[in-house]
C-alpha cells in the first residue's frame with residue numbers, strides 16, 4: 001500500500017567481532033549508505049553497536065539491537081536495558097526472534113513486556129512471529145501466528161502500533177535455504193495484517209510487515225513485490241556486502 005515504509009534489516013546474530021563488523025559496515029556504507037529507500041537497518045551483536053552507530057551516523061543506515069531486557073536497570077547480570085541502547089544511537093530492537101523463543105525460552109508474555117518497555121523508552125521494536133515446520137504441515141500456521149500476534153502485542157494501543165514493525169519468519173525457512181514462495185508468504189502477511197486490523201483498526205495498514213527466512217539476492221525481488229510484504233529481515237545474506245546490497249536494491 002502507498003505510504004507504507006519499506007525496510008530491509010540485517011540480523012547479524014552472533015557473528016562478527018568488532019573489527020569485522022566495522023569492515024562490513026564500511027563496505028555497506030560505500031554500496032548503500034546513501035540510499036533513501038528502503039530504510040536499511042543493521043543489527044550487529046551488542047559489542048559492535050556503539051562503534052557502528054558512530055560510523056553510520058552520517059549515512060542513511062540505522063542501527064538495531066538483537067534483544068534487550070524488560071527492565072530499566074537493576075540486578076540482572078548479563079542483560080542490557082533499552083536506555084543503554086538508546087544512548088549509544090540505537091533506533092530499533094529485534095524482539096521475539098525464534099532463536100530467542102527456542103533457545104532462551106522467551107514466551108509471548110516476556111516478548112510483550114519487552115515490547116512495552118521498548119516503546120515507552122523510544123525504541124522501535126521489530127517483533128518476530130512464525131510457525132515451525134510441523135505446525136505448517138498440520139495446518140496450524142494461522143493459529144500459531146495469531147497467538148503470537150495477540151500475545152506479543154497485548155495491551156498495546158493503535159498509537160503504539162505506529163511505532164511497531166512486524167517480521168513474519170517461518171522457522172522452517174530460517175537459515176535452511178528453504179524460502180516460502182512469494183505467494184505462501186503473502187498469504188500469511190495478509191493474515192497478519194487482517195489480525196492487526198481486527199485489534200488496532202486502520203493503523204494496521206501502516207505497519208511494515210517484513211518477511212524473513214533465507215532471503216537471498218535471487219528470491220528477494222519476488223518476495224518484496226507482494227502487496228503485504230514490506231521488505232525483509234535477513235540473516236545469513238546480511239553478512240556479505242554484495243548479497244545484502246543486492247537485496248536492499250531489489251526492494
Ligand code: PEP
Pocket residue numbers: 011169173174175176212213214215233234235236237
Ligand atoms: C533471521 O534469523 O532472522 C533470518 C531470517 O535468517 P536467514 O536469512 O539466515 O534465514
